[in-house]
Amino acid sequence: MFLCAVGAGVTSLFRTPWIAAVAAMSTGTFVQLEPLNYRDGARVEPADSCGTEKAFEPATGRVIATLQCSGEKEVSLAVKNAKAAFKVWSKKSGMERCEVLLEAARMIKEQKDAIATMETINNGKSIFEARLDVDTSWQCLEYYAGLAASMAGEHVQLPGGSFGYTRREPLGVCVGIGAWNYPFQIACWKSAPALACGNAMIFKPSPFTPVSALLLAEIYTKAGVPPGLFNVVQGGAATGQFLCQHPDVAKVSFTGSVPTGVKIMEMSAKGIKPVTLELGGKSPLIIFSDCDLENAVKGALLANFLSQGQVCCNGTRVFVQQEIVDKFTEEVVKQTKKIKIGDPLLEDTRMGPLINGPHLERVCGFIKLAKEQGATVLYGGEQYVPTDPKLKFGYYMTPCILTNCSDGMTCVREEIFGPVMSILSFETEAEVLERANDTTFGLAAGIFTRDIQRAHRVAAELQAGTCYINNYNVSPVELPFGGYKKSGFGRENGRVTLEYYSQLKTVYVEMGNVESPFESQ
Numbered sequence: 001m002f003l004c005a006v007g008a009g010v011t012s013l014f015r016t017p018w019i020a021a022v023a024a025m026s027t028g029t030f031v032q033l034e035p036l037n038y039r040d041g042a043r044v045e046p047a048d049s050c051g052t053e054k055a056f057e058p059a060t061g062r063v064i065a066t067l068q069c070s071g072e073k074e075v076s077l078a079v080k081n082a083k084a085a086f087k088v089w090s091k092k093s094g095m096e097r098c099e100v101l102l103e104a105a106r107m108i109k110e111q112k113d114a115i116a117t118m119e120t121i122n123n124g125k126s127i128f129e130a131r132l133d134v135d136t137s138w139q140c141l142e143y144y145a146g147l148a149a150s151m152a153g154e155h156v157q158l159p160g161g162s163f164g165y166t167r168r169e170p171l172g173v174c175v176g177i178g179a180w181n182y183p184f185q186i187a188c189w190k191s192a193p194a195l196a197c198g199n200a201m202i203f204k205p206s207p208f209t210p211v212s213a214l215l216l217a218e219i220y221t222k223a224g225v226p227p228g229l230f231n232v233v234q235g236g237a238a239t240g241q242f243l244c245q246h247p248d249v250a251k252v253s254f255t256g257s258v259p260t261g262v263k264i265m266e267m268s269a270k271g272i273k274p275v276t277l278e279l280g281g282k283s284p285l286i287i288f289s290d291c292d293l294e295n296a297v298k299g300a301l302l303a304n305f306l307s308q309g310q311v312c313c314n315g316t317r318v319f320v321q322q323e324i325v326d327k328f329t330e331e332v333v334k335q336t337k338k339i340k341i342g343d344p345l346l347e348d349t350r351m352g353p354l355i356n357g358p359h360l361e362r363v364c365g366f367i368k369l370a371k372e373q374g375a376t377v378l379y380g381g382e383q384y385v386p387t388d389p390k391l392k393f394g395y396y397m398t399p400c401i402l403t404n405c406s407d408g409m410t411c412v413r414e415e416i417f418g419p420v421m422s423i424l425s426f427e428t429e430a431e432v433l434e435r436a437n438d439t440t441f442g443l444a445a446g447i448f449t450r451d452i453q454r455a456h457r458v459a460a461e462l463q464a465g466t467c468y469i470n471n472y473n474v475s476p477v478e479l480p481f482g483g484y485k486k487s488g489f490g491r492e493n494g495r496v497t498l499e500y501y502s503q504l505k506t507v508y509v510e511m512g513n514v515e516s517p518f519e520s521q
């Protein structure tokens with residue numbers, strides 16, 4: 001499927017040499033040559049286009065693909081195909097859908113290293129993390145495979161022997177629109193529950209990370225979904241709008257920024273389409289003085305520096321109780337200095353490049369402004385050039401720790417979406433709760449304490465969709481994930497997500513005669 005230096009030509013995704021060749025690929029070698037749209041069970045060039053976009057390898061700054069953004073015609077063809085596939089797939093039993101999803105999960109597991117390598121090349125996250133993302137991806141498919149057959153309604157007894165029952169039915173053609181920070185995982189988090197419920201899906205990845213959704217599409221086809229059930233269209237805002245506005249699209253599940261979420265909701269409102277919005281955050285991490293300090297420091301690093309800090313639920317406002325703030329800060333800086341930055345495909349790298357040049361500039365701009373507003377950079381926050389010459393034009397920076405922060409500063413109020421931790425001190429539980437909740441976002445929050453009563457009391461008061469107690473950024477597929485306030489609504493993962501990809505039909509059954517005020521005397 002890909003031409004690459006080690007691949008020696010075009011090979012098939014499903015042959016072992018392809019998997020081995022991709023998994024062994026090194027930074028600076030991959031070029032995407034095959035079409036990036038997927039329709040009717042195969043890669044295709046789009047029928048029309050509304051411009052082009054370039055996708056990069058963030059580690060080197062090389063262009064790896066030039067996308068044709070799908071136009072209205074291509075989007076309509078994808079919807080037409082998805083509608084046809086929906087007719088077949090929605091008639092299958094839950095157990096039949098389960099079998100196909102389990103096979104797809106098995107194939108993802110089998111190709112884990114190759115998929116993770118592609119993700120690292122296109123996104124820049126370390127191969128260590130990309131493999132973890134692939135694990136949560138196949139787990140998601142397995143989880144919803146297991147739930148597919150449990151979709152059921154209820155039976156309700158009514159007077160006179162009449163009764164009613166409910167049926168949980170799929171919605172139809174669902175659209176998934178993804179962000180660039182977890183390209184493969186987001187495609188799985190959306191498609192697995194959608195397909196388990198009997199829907200079809202058209203997925204549009206971010207134009208920055210167009211590559212890995214195609215691997216998922218090929219796996220679904222090989223696993224046995226009908227052609228057209230999972231299609232991929234490429235492009236940016238214009239393509240996304242064609243999708244959201246299409247009259248035959250039944251639902252939109254979106255992961256991205258708040259401003260785009262607003263637009264998605266407006267477009268969906270015009271068609272009365274349900275939406276799931278997984279948006280941004282500025283989450284608090286609260287560290288009480290009675291915590292296990294070593295775990296709290298580990299938690300703070302997990303909350304800030306995974307995927308170069310480009311994680312929606314990151315706990316970037318680190319509130320530390322006054323008594324331990326010096327000790328905590330010293331230890332956090334010590335551990336942050338140890339993070340190995342560099343070629344993301346190397347096994348010991350823990351921080352790769354940011355997604356692209358403009359984003360790196362934006363993150364550095366936040367740090368500059370933080371300094372102007374009175375914050376102190378205790379460590380990092382600078383552009384970084386690794387010694388390997390092939391990485392010279394990559395988008396690297398050192399992880400940044402800010403102190404002397406106050407609640408009104410821009411770095412404390414706005415989502416930076418980069419490796420920037422702001423440390424703030426507090427004195428009392430009541431005070432920190434008020435400050436933690438003083439944000440328009442509400443995606444996640446964290447608490448480190450040994451006092452279990454306090455942990456649950458604080459979790460109950462935090463205005464956030466997910467609260468981590470004594471850990472951070474762990475997202476098992478069994479647990480629902482989603483936001484409060486401007487971080488969005490609807491959920492991904494967990495049993496509840498079946499409700500967001502299905503609708504309830506009530507069937508009334510009359511066992512007697514019709515009683516009517518209109519009957520003749």
Ligand SMILES: NC(=O)c1ccc[n+]([C@@H]2O[C@H](COP(=O)([O-])OP(=O)(O)OC[C@H]3O[C@@H](n4cnc5c(N)ncnc54)[C@H](O)[C@@H]3O)[C@@H](O)[C@H]2O)c1
Pocket residue numbers: 177178179180181182204205206207235236237238239240241244255256257258259260261263264277278279280281311312313415417443483487488
């Ligand atoms: N809550 C979550 O689960 C979650 C997960 C990952 C990222 N995010 C958030 O995503 C943001 C970063 O991702 P991003 O920069 O890709 O976000 P973005 O909003 O710029 O883009 C997200 C997607 O929307 C598409 N898009 C842009 N304009 C559109 C329009 N008018 N109509 C339809 N589609 C449109 C983009 O092409 C992309 O595929 C951050 O705010 C982050 O917090 C949230």
Ligand SMILES: O=CCc1c[nH]cn1
Pocket residue numbers: 181182185186189310311312313
């Ligand atoms: O970036 C936010 C968390 C996440 C991971 N995968 C999908 N969302």
